[in-house]
Amino acid sequence: MEYKEISQAVISRLPRYYRYLGELKDEGVERISSQELSKKMHVTASQIRQDLNHFGGFGQQGYGYNVEYLYVEIAKILGLDKEHHLILIGAGNLGQALLNYNNFERRGFIFKGIFDHNPKLYGLKIRDIEIRPMEELSSFIKKNDIDIAVLTIPKISAVTVAEKLVECNIKAIWNFAHIDLNVPENVQVENVHLSDSLMKLSYNSSRYHDIGKK
């Protein structure tokens, strides 16, 4: 399999394509051209064709793209054709919210374990998943073939926990802690920095209304 580096800009757009194709599929649409899709999504048809062609020729000249087929192919590209085993680290409000979010499970992201450093929680269950002490982290990851660790802990402990996860050979960290994690390049990190997002919104709304419409 030959490998060309594909930019994160392209990758970031894939889930959105996937979402729109899923909707079209549910509406019973069989085929769609890049132009039709571009109108729906407010992007250029050119970009859609370019993006998709990084991964293969999924369309057909004179016809367009088969919705069902493209939907399945993008799922494969995104790794949604395989099950992913997750652990949650930090059983606070946000962690529980993620645990209770059904959509992840539907896409093959299965929470296998919950970890917390509060001894009062040990043995309690959320959605039938037991809360365990941090000491069991390493053995649990190995035993349960864990792919992804979800970090919903305060930033103060995040760095240490991330280091520990690296030692456990975790492949990916979904980081909700408000700090940058420095991990080796074979460990993938995806950050969700909620305050950054809120500040961006604050900037955009303040600017817009201070200055008036552009």
Added chain:
Amino acid sequence: MEYKEISQAVISRLPRYYRYLGELKDEGVERISSQELSKKMHVTASQIRQDLNHFGGFGQQGYGYNVEYLYVEIAKILGLDKEHHLILIGAGNLGQALLNYNNFERRGFIFKGIFDHNPKLYGLKIRDIEIRPMEELSSFIKKNDIDIAVLTIPKISAVTVAEKLVECNIKAIWNFAHIDLNVPENVQVENVHLSDSLMKLSYNSSRYHDIGKK
């Protein structure tokens, strides 16, 4: 005040600068050069200087940047010098997690009201904030000078609620629903699409480990 459009790429980096400057300030660092900061943040010094100069000359030749001063200035740019009044729409798990997240309040983002369409919740309080029926939305927004609506509801109702918010002249929507909202350009939308983020992580970790290191 003259206005030049500043790219979202630049804006997206501001909260990160702000975070690092806050840490430096807490460590008692008084001044920092773009080069020192660039090493800490793993970006180029050139980019830091370019980014900051969109908003003014905050540094001094031969000296660098005063940490405290720059920290305050970036806060102003991001609109953190003013209070923002928020409402939460959707009192589910994720909504509650956001309500309980102290950091927002510390930065001036204050939740004033909670709305839900489940009558069983009316009158209940989370963090001393009452849950109200959707019918009161419009009057509440006007009366309490609400800036930002936080949408933590299923996508099926998100579009309708967004339309209603637009009618109420809301300035900004922080959207956690997994759907694109179409609103007029004077309403700012910031999306947090958690499943998109997780899919991106899935892609990156699958790719990396399928193909081997680049």
Added chain:
DNA sequence: TAGATTGTTAATCGATTAACAATC
């Protein structure tokens, strides 16, 4: 003053868009 480091212009790089030949 000499050294350091910014602010800013110019060069490079990469991503997006346009155009069109290939082909279903």
Added chain:
DNA sequence: TAGATTGTTAATCGATTAACAATC
């Protein structure tokens, strides 16, 4: 076959990086 639409190359646009004169 003629029409439609892709896949792909070329042109454009914008963002990042490099370089350096200005200046503290």
